Amino acid sequence: VETPDTIDGIYDLVGIGFGPANLGLAIALEEHNAASDHADALCGLFLERQEKFGWQRGMLIDDARMQVSFLKDLVTLRNPGSDFGFLSYLQDRGRLVDFVNHQNFFPSRVEFHDYFEWAAARSRVPVAYGHEVLQVRPVTDERGVVALEVVCQSVGTEDQVVVAARNVVISAGLEPVVPDGVVTSDRIWHSNELLDRIEKLRAGDVRRFVVVGAGQSAAEVVAHLHRTFDNAEVWSVFTRYGYTPADDSPFVNRIFDPDAVQTYFAASATVKDMLMGYHRNTNYSAVDADLIDELYRRFYQEKVTGRQRLHVLNMSRVLASRDGGEGVSVTIESLRDNSVSELAADIVVYATGYRSVNPEGFLHEILPLCRRNTDGQLCVERDYRLSTLGDVGCGIYLQGSTERTHGLSSSLLSNVAIRADEIVRSIAEVTNTSRRGKSSVRA
Numbered sequence: 001v002e003t004p005d006t007i008d009g010i011y012d013l014v015g016i017g018f019g020p021a022n023l024g025l026a027i028a029l030e031e032h033n034a035a036s037d038h039a040d041a042l043c044g045l046f047l048e049r050q051e052k053f054g055w056q057r058g059m060l061i062d063d064a065r066m067q068v069s070f071l072k073d074l075v076t077l078r079n080p081g082s083d084f085g086f087l088s089y090l091q092d093r094g095r096l097v098d099f100v101n102h103q104n105f106f107p108s109r110v111e112f113h114d115y116f117e118w119a120a121a122r123s124r125v126p127v128a129y130g131h132e133v134l135q136v137r138p139v140t141d142e143r144g145v146v147a148l149e150v151v152c153q154s155v156g157t158e159d160q161v162v163v164a165a166r167n168v169v170i171s172a173g174l175e176p177v178v179p180d181g182v183v184t185s186d187r188i189w190h191s192n193e194l195l196d197r198i199e200k201l202r203a204g205d206v207r208r209f210v211v212v213g214a215g216q217s218a219a220e221v222v223a224h225l226h227r228t229f230d231n232a233e234v235w236s237v238f239t240r241y242g243y244t245p246a247d248d249s250p251f252v253n254r255i256f257d258p259d260a261v262q263t264y265f266a267a268s269a270t271v272k273d274m275l276m277g278y279h280r281n282t283n284y285s286a287v288d289a290d291l292i293d294e295l296y297r298r299f300y301q302e303k304v305t306g307r308q309r310l311h312v313l314n315m316s317r318v319l320a321s322r323d324g325g326e327g328v329s330v331t332i333e334s335l336r337d338n339s340v341s342e343l344a345a346d347i348v349v350y351a352t353g354y355r356s357v358n359p360e361g362f363l364h365e366i367l368p369l370c371r372r373n374t375d376g377q378l379c380v381e382r383d384y385r386l387s388t389l390g391d392v393g394c395g396i397y398l399q400g401s402t403e404r405t406h407g408l409s410s411s412l413l414s415n416v417a418i419r420a421d422e423i424v425r426s427i428a429e430v431t432n433t434s435r436r437g438k439s440s441v442r443a
């Protein structure tokens with residue numbers, strides 16, 4: 001961790017996590033500094049627990065495509081002239097013309113990962129990889145909270161490092177979710193581990209996979225296992241009747257526009273619930289229509305040939321899975337007649353989704369200073385800052401965990417460029433007011 005180039009050794013901004021959200025923020029910060037007087041420049045540092053940049057590495061399946069236009073890259077919606085855009089990346093890689101001929105707005109996930117890595121390597125804002133943040137605690141004096149200490153652990157050691165910040169941006173991303181009671185093992189794992197896990201399997205080791213879930217990840221895992229292990233059965237088990245298509249039609253897609261954030265933020269709780277109910281299927285428990293067609297094509301072809309490897313167990317709930325060492329016994333309830341049966345499998349993959357990392361986990365000592373609404377949830381302002389009580393002269397900003405207040409794009413890539421700009425502007429405004437000698441206390 002570098003010593004900040006500031007008078008008092010305090011960073012203006014410390015980012016927790018360095019996924020696409022904070023990468024976008026680092027670039028916005030760099031571009032803000034380039035456009036500012038030296039006196040208004042902000043000093044930032046990012047802390048990332050991975051040893052190097054990585055985005056959804058376990059699901060970088062060869063043929064998986066992005067579910068967002070390449071124009072919603074890290075910068076373009078904020079600054080189309082930025083040299084951190086996807087087109088600059090393509091130019092740098094010598095593929096710009098080839099990409100145009102491709103006539104596709106949705107690059108492969110593998111290519112977008114390469115773009116993110118390229119941007120992370122070019123950014124000049126320091127990133128301390130291999131540093132896991134444990135907590136953020138307040139530093140107080142007679143004026144109130146004057147700084148935040150970000151406590152992190154150097155991964156693989158007992159060493160703790162403490163970094164002082166005026167503002168912290170928590171962008172810790174998503175964490176995988178398995179149903180209550182599931183005990184993971186070498187034979188039972190979450191879909192986010194897919195590529196690491198199957199790299200260690202040999203083709204003959206597995207006769208039957210069970211994949212639990214009916215969302216995009218589940219469908220991708222089913223398709224990938226079915227193609228890769230061409231002698232194995234793949235059983236897709238879910239409670240729905242069939243895979244449901246993701247709605248990516250143009251009018252609905254406007255819910256991911258930058259303007260939609262303000263509309264959602266300003267809406268009443270009732271209207272927020274309505275919007276979420278109408279449009280959850282843009283993102284949750286929904287599958288790209290092309291992939292549904294591809295799975296059905298394979299399913300039908302196997303009926304034709306009589307060699308059925310792809311099995312779809314719809315209206316079925318997995319009640320339990322037990323790893324007996326030699327294999328897994330999966331207990332399944334049919335929702336048709338509530339009958340319960342056992343299915344023997346070699347590997348069970350829970351493609352049962354993700355949830356946003358709860359920022360409260362970092363904030364124990366500060367939580368008494370944070371405002372809550374009548375439902376007991378933390379209040380988040382339009383500029384993504386936690387609303388704080390009393391004399392708190394520091395900002396705690398959230399990226400990713402604001403779906404409740406800022407809408408469906410919160411955990412996605414769609415709004416990364418604009419949100420980063422809003423956060424940098426908010427931090428710059430308070431920092432510059434304070435530097436010019438006015439009070440920086442936020443009530």
Ligand SMILES: Cc1cc2nc3c(=O)[nH]c(=O)nc-3n(C[C@H](O)[C@H](O)[C@H](O)COP(=O)(O)OP(=O)(O)OC[C@H]3O[C@@H](n4cnc5c(N)ncnc54)[C@H](O)[C@@H]3O)c2cc1C
Binds near residue numbers: 048217
């Ligand atoms: C398989 C998959 C595919 C997806 N595809 C798309 C897509 O095509 N389009 C789209 O819009 N969205 C997609 N998403 C949604 C996804 O949330 C975003 O793509 C993106 O990951 C959000 O970026 P982020 O920086 O908020 O979170 P993340 O990418 O999760 O990054 C968070 C980072 O924080 C780090 N971190 C966490 N805790 C700590 C800690 N305590 N200390 C230090 N570092 C920490 C993590 O290691 C990670 O690097 C996809 C999600 C998945 C799971």
